[in-house]
Amino acid sequence: MNRRILFIDDEASLRRTMFLGLNQAGYDVEPCENGLTALKKLDSYVKNNVHLDAAVIDIQLPDIDGIKLVKIIKHKYPGIPLIMITGYADRYHTEEIRGLNVNAFLEKPFTADELAETIVKVLEKEKGVEPVKSGLGESRNESAYFLVRLTEDADIFESYKVLYDLPNILYTDTTKGDYDIFILAQAPSLEKLEEMGENIKKMPFIKSMDYMKVEQPVLSENVASIISVAEEALQKEAPAGKTRAQAQRISSYLLMEVERERIEDIYPVLKLNEFVVYCDYTVGKYNLVLFVSANLFDQIDTFIHKTLVNMNGILKVKEYPIVNILQM
Numbered sequence: 112m113n114r115r116i117l118f119i120d121d122e123a124s125l126r127r128t129m130f131l132g133l134n135q136a137g138y139d140v141e142p143c144e145n146g147l148t149a150l151k152k153l154d155s156y157v158k159n160n161v162h163l164d165a166a167v168i169d170i171q172l173p174d175i176d177g178i179k180l181v182k183i184i185k186h187k188y189p190g191i192p193l194i195m196i197t198g199y200a201d202r203y204h205t206e207e208i209r210g211l212n213v214n215a216f217l218e219k220p221f222t223a224d225e226l227a228e229t230i231v232k233v234l235e236k237e238k239g240v241e242p243v244k245s246g247l248g249e250s251r252n253e254s255a256y257f258l259v260r261l262t263e264d265a266d267i268f269e270s271y272k273v274l275y276d277l278p279n280i281l282y283t284d285t286t287k288g289d290y291d292i293f294i295l296a297q298a299p300s301l302e303k304l305e306e307m308g309e310n311i312k313k314m315p316f317i318k319s320m321d322y323m324k325v326e327q328p329v330l331s332e333n334v335a336s337i338i339s340v341a342e343e344a345l346q347k348e349a350p351a352g353k354t355r356a357q358a359q360r361i362s363s364y365l366l367m368e369v370e371r372e373r374i375e376d377i378y379p380v381l382k383l384n385e386f387v388v389y390c391d392y393t394v395g396k397y398n399l400v401l402f403v404s405a406n407l408f409d410q411i412d413t414f415i416h417k418t419l420v421n422m423n424g425i426l427k428v429k430e431y432p433i434v435n436i437l438q439m
Contacts, residue, residue, distance in 0.1 A: 113139040113324065113394050116230065117166040119149045119180070120196070121173050129167075130371060132223020138230070139394045141329070142371050146175030146183075153188055155329045163191055165214075165230055170197035181211050192237045194229060196221070254281070254325035255304045256393060256400060257294040257311055265316035267291060271436050273314070279307060286364060286431035290321075293364055293431065323395030328378050338379050361408050362388075364431040365415070367399040373424025374398070380422070386414050397427075408432065 116138050118129050126142040133140045143149040149166070156163050166184060170177035181193055195211070198219035214233045217226060261270055267285060274294060275283040282295040294311075298304045301324070308322045330338075369377055374392070381401060382390040391400045405411050411430070419428050 113137055114164040114230070114234065115139045115141065115162060117141050117143060117149060117152060117163060119143045119146065119167065119172065119177075120169040121145060121171070122169075126372075129223055129226060133227060133230075136223065136227040138227070140371065144173075144372070146172045146177070146180040149180065150175075150183065151331065152329060153184065153191075155331060157188075158332075159327060159329055161327075161329055163188075165192040165194060165233060167194045167196060167226065167230075170195060178211065181213060185212075192233045194226075194233060196226075252297045252299060253301050253304055254295065254297045254391075255308070256321075256323040256325065256391075256395075257296060257308055258290045258321040258323070258396075259292040259294065259311070260289065260318040260320070261291045262316055262318045265318075268436060270316045273316075274311070277307070277311075279303070284364070285434045285436050287434055288429070288431040290431060293433075295325075321396050323393040323397065323400070325391045325393055325400075328374050328392040330375055330378070334375055334379055338382060341379075341383050360406060361411065362402065362404040362433045363408075363411050364433065365399075365401040365403055365419075366397040366429045366431065367401065367419070367425060368427035369398050370424040370426060371398070377422060377424055384414075384418075386411065397429075 114137070116133060118126060118133075118140050120126055120129075120142075121144055123144070126144070130140045130142050141152060143152060149168075153163070153166075155161070168177050168180055168184075172180065175183070177195065177197070181195065184191060184193065192214040193211075194215045194217060195213045196217045196219060214237065215229050217229055259274070261267060271283065271285055271292060274280070274292060277296075279296050279298045280294060281297050282293070284293045285291065286293055296304060296307055298307065304324070305322075308320065311317060312320050378390065378392060378399070381387055381399070386403045386405055388402045388404050390402075392398060393400050403411055403414065405414070415428055415430060419425055
C-alpha cells in the first residue's frame with residue numbers, strides 16, 4: 112500500500128523533483144506550495160477520511176513561517192510524523208529547532224533517495240502511531256486497475272476468458288497498445304486486491320502487469336459540491352445516467368499523467384465532460400484513468416488533441432482503444 116506524504120515547499124522545481132522521485136519509490140506525494148494550501152489539504156484529508164503518513168515541511172515558506180506551521184500541525188493533527196527541510200539552518204537557533212520535537216531534520220540540497228531513506232526511518236520509529244484520519248470508521252470496498260501485458264505466445268481469447276471469470280472483477284476489456292487487457296477489480300480490502308494482483312502475475316500467459324489503486328481525490332468542499340450538484344442535474348435530465356452499458360459504439364481507455372497540484376482544476380472538468388463515461392483518480396504509474404465513448408474514433412481523437420492536450424497541467428495522455436474480443 113502506498114504511503115501518502117505531504118510535501119510543503121515553495122520551490123516548484125523541488126516539488127516536481129521530489130514528487131517524481133518519491134513516486135518511483137512507492138510514495139503517493141501531495142505537493143503544496145505554501146502553508147495555507149497544506150492546512151487546507153490536511154482539513155480535507157480529515158473530512159474525507161484519508162490517511163496521511165507524514166508531512167515534509169520547508170522552514171522558509173512565503174505565507175506561514177515553517178516553524179509556526181509545525182506548531183499548528185502538531186496542535187491540530189498531533190499524530191502526523193513531521194520532517195523539516197531547509198537551506199537556511201544557520202539562520203535559526205538550534206534550540207528553537209530542537210524545541211519543535213519534529214521526527215527528522217534534513218538540510219538542502221538532498222536527493223529524493225535521501226528523503227525516502229529519512230521517511231523510512233521516521234515511519235519505522237512511528238509504527239503503532241495512528242495516522243491522521245477522521246473518526247468515521249467507515250468500511251468500503253477498494254478498487255484497482257490491473258493493466259496486463261500477455262506473453263507473445265498467449266491466446267488472447269483464452270486469456271481473456273480466464274481473467275474475465277476471476278472473482279471480484281468489475282470489468283475486463285481487451286485493448287490496442289502496449290497493454291493487452293484492462294481489468295477493473297473491487298474487493299473488501301487493499302490486501303485482497305494486492306493478493307489478486309500477485310495471483311494474476313503468476314499466471315503463465317502474463318508477461319507483466321501494472322497495478323493502480325483507485326482513490327477519491329481530495330477536493331475542497333466547494334469543488335466537491337459543484338461536482339455533486341452538476342451530477343444531480345445531469346441525472347435528472349437523463350435519469351439512468353451515463354453507464355458503460357449505455358456507452359456509444361466506440362470506446363477507449365485514456366491513461367493520463369497530471370500535475371498533482373492541478374488535479375482539483377482538471378478532475379471536475381473531465382468528470383463532467385460529455386465524452387467521459389467515468390473518470391478515476393489513481394495512485395501508480397498514472398493518476399487519472401478515463402473511460403471515454405463516442406460514435407466515431409475521430410471524436411475521441413479530437414477530444415484528446417483539442418481538449419486534453421491543451422489543458423494546463425496535463426503532462427501525458429495515452430489512448431487504448433477497446434477491441435471487441437469476438438472480432439479479434
